[in-house]
Amino acid sequence: MSAFLEISRLGIAFNRAAPPVLREVDLKIDKGEYIAVIGHSGCGKSTMLNVVAGLLPATVGGVVLDGAEVREPGPDRAVVFQNHSLLPWLTCYENIRLAVDQVFGRAMSKAERHDWTMKNLERVHMTHARDRRPGEVSGGMKQRIGIGRALAMKPKVLLLDEPFGALDALTRAHLQDEVMQIHAELGTTVMMITHDVDEAVLLSDRIVMLTNGPNATVGEVLTVPLPRPRDRLALATDPRFLEARQAVLSFLHERHKNPALKAA
Template structure:
């Protein structure tokens, strides 16, 4: 997906290094990427290639070393509710109910702009988006891992973020639960049209969900090796796509990139 309009999320020649005493480690080098409003982008690469570091830069959880990262023309240099993150660990507060975990986020963002009744309705609306209204009064320990991730997504969406950042949110789940949540994310993206960026190790997940797949080279000093357009119409059905020629071609292209990069690392060792 490309755009000739103003750049929505623009990553311009970003580098990231970490310093430990006299040792400097270059994690990311010369990252250049523009993401359109409403686009779904998957970022994939081998472990240690800086995928999560890149997501943290977009989230404002860590600062860029050089370069610039801008959302709607404004520099990103701190966390903000317009960029919500869903981590692999759901990070729900175990002593609060599902409802109250989402309420925390809603009150933080909307206490000055929504009445108490409006905030209540908004909490239930976001729980309904992820089909978790029935568990509103339960605590995280009383529901499954997949349900906890649904609540984490609802909490993130409740802040009405401009960009939803997903850091391998289904990595710890079983295959069937993962598939259900992938379908839920596709449905939410279709309904809300929000911008989503997902880190994943799963090639099939990347192809199923994304409009574009950003493939990272191996670290240190990792950069973007290739960007693949996934030219598959939406809505997408995982069963129908299994033998779809465009799906097969996209999957092969990502596997080829990852395999060739892996071979390069092995040859260099």
């Protein structure tokens, strides 16, 4: 049985005279799985996500989603960036409604699109701020709108590029919990780029660890042996959480100590 999302022998080179950013990246992701990708800066994490999003063509290899090759951006892959990327002249409601109109303009009536927009505002707990503009809400609230807009597209895959990286610790924790709840409710397939080891262990089913760039590839893949739903307070002393955290830290530490270390 083929994977829902498959990255096959992916290679990315921006300059023929320089080594490739990524080489021979192979990864299979099941439907509904939550994958975290982690590695040192410059290893090509966001580059890989951009290829899956269709924002960047592969130099060699490619990506197949639900049986179709990824060649360009599409509503079946919604991206949430670290920068919220909202349109500042539109309200929170209008930022989500814009995506709904683009994707479902012909499939839904005007009333249905309004209801679906409100449903996704409610899903990210932002109905109270529907008429505010991005400049009138906090960073965490902006990211909620970005996530709500992505989910409103009903994507097959949700792509998160360090979505909480610019937030304070408390807001980050709240949004992590909300993403866990949304994933449990919808069963959406998620691929997340992160630098945060605890975040990767808390949220994901598997952690994909990339070797150092250039010429980065998959070094190890760790299955996170934690049942869902997950409680961050209970996990703080759970030996399975601590063991998984230590495994990722050890991988990253070895790569930092020896940047030339290749994949096993």
